[in-house]
Amino acid sequence: MTLFDDFDKILADDLPPVLAIYGENDELVRALKDKLFAAVKFDSSNLSQSYFDFAETATDAGAALEELESLPFFDEQHLVIFENLSNLTAQKKSSFDEKQLVRFEAYLENPVPSTQLVIILHQKLDARLKLSKKLKKMATCIETAELKPAELQALFAHEKLERQVLARILEKANYGYAAAQQAISLLKAYAGNRAITLEDVEKVVPKSLSDKIFDLSEFVFTGNTQKARELVQDLTTQGEDIIKILGILTSTFRLYFQVKLLSEKGQSESQMTDFLKIHPYRVKLARGSVRKLSKHYLQNALKQLIALDFAIKTSAADKAYLFDLAIIKLSTGM
Numbered sequence: 448m449t450l451f452d453d454f455d456k457i458l459a460d461d462l463p464p465v466l467a468i469y470g471e472n473d474e475l476v477r478a479l480k481d482k483l484f485a486a487v488k489f490d491s492s493n494l495s496q497s498y499f500d501f502a503e504t505a506t507d508a509g510a511a512l513e514e515l516e517s518l519p520f521f522d523e524q525h526l527v528i529f530e531n532l533s534n535l536t537a538q539k540k541s542s543f544d545e546k547q548l549v550r551f552e553a554y555l556e557n558p559v560p561s562t563q564l565v566i567i568l569h570q571k572l573d574a575r576l577k578l579s580k581k582l583k584k585m586a587t588c589i590e591t592a593e594l595k596p597a598e599l600q601a602l603f604a605h606e607k608l609e610r611q612v613l614a615r616i617l618e619k620a621n622y623g624y625a626a627a628q629q630a631i632s633l634l635k636a637y638a639g640n641r642a643i644t645l646e647d648v649e650k651v652v653p654k655s656l657s658d659k660i661f662d663l664s665e666f667v668f669t670g671n672t673q674k675a676r677e678l679v680q681d682l683t684t685q686g687e688d689i690i691k692i693l694g695i696l697t698s699t700f701r702l703y704f705q706v707k708l709l710s711e712k713g714q715s716e717s718q719m720t721d722f723l724k725i726h727p728y729r730v731k732l733a734r735g736s737v738r739k740l741s742k743h744y745l746q747n748a749l750k751q752l753i754a755l756d757f758a759i760k761t762s763a764a765d766k767a768y769l770f771d772l773a774i775i776k777l778s779t780g781m
Contacts, residue, residue: 535568535573
C-alpha cells in the first residue's frame, strides 16, 4: 500500500470530520491537494465549499472560523479547507490570535457533524505545540515524507514500465515525484502505443544534475579543461551551488574508483550492479570510462576532492576559485 492508496481509500469513503495533509515532501502535499480538489469537484462558486489560504494577507481568520462553525444552508454537507494554518507549524507568525485559537481547539474537540474540515500544510507539524498534539489525536492524518527509490517505484507501478526503465526515469528526475510524473507523460507522448525503452528515456528526458556531473567527469578524464570549466560555469549560472556540485562529483569519482577495483577483480557489470545497488546504466558508463584510467589516478583524485571539500568549508578563500583550480589540476593529470 502506498500513500496514494491510503488517500484513495479515504476519498472513496465519506471524508472524515477532520482530515490533515502535511509533511516535509511538498511535492506530495501538492499532489494530494490536487487529488482532493478533483475528487470533491471543488468549485469556489459552490456555497457548500469554502477555502481559506492563511498565507494570503487578505484572509480573514475570524470569517474563516465563522464559516467553520456555521451550519450548511445549501447542502447536507459543508466542506471547509484551511491551507497554511501557521498555528500548527514552527512559523513565528500566527494565523489565529489567542481567542481564535481557543475557538479552533474547541471545534477540534467537537466538530460540527455536517462539516468536513481539511487542513493542508506544506511542512511538518510542530510536535511541541498543544494544538498539533490535539490535531493528531482528533484528525485523520496523512503525512508525506521524502520517498526512497523503492517507494517511488511502488507509486509508479501502475504505469507498467519495465523495472530498469522506471529506475532510470526516477534517477534522471533526481527522485522527485513531480519531475518523474512529468517525464513519464513526455515519454508516453513520444512512444505512443509502443513500450517505452531505455533509449527513449535517454533521448527524451532532460539531463539531471547527476547526468551533467557525469559529463563533467568525462571532460576531466579526457583532459578537456575548457569544456569542464564551461560546464561548471553553466551550472553555477543556473543556480547550482559549488558545494552541491562538488558533493556529486566526489560521489561520481568514488563510484569510478569502486568500479575500477571491481573490474580488476574480474566482476561483470551485473555483479557490480548487484554489489553497488545502483542503476546498470551508471555501471555501464563508469566501466567504459575507467578502462582508460589508472587506479592510482582515481585514488589520488578522490583524495583531492575530499580535501577540497574540507578547504571550501573551512577556508576564507573563494570557493569558486578553489573548485576551478581543482578542475584544472584533475583534468591535466594532477
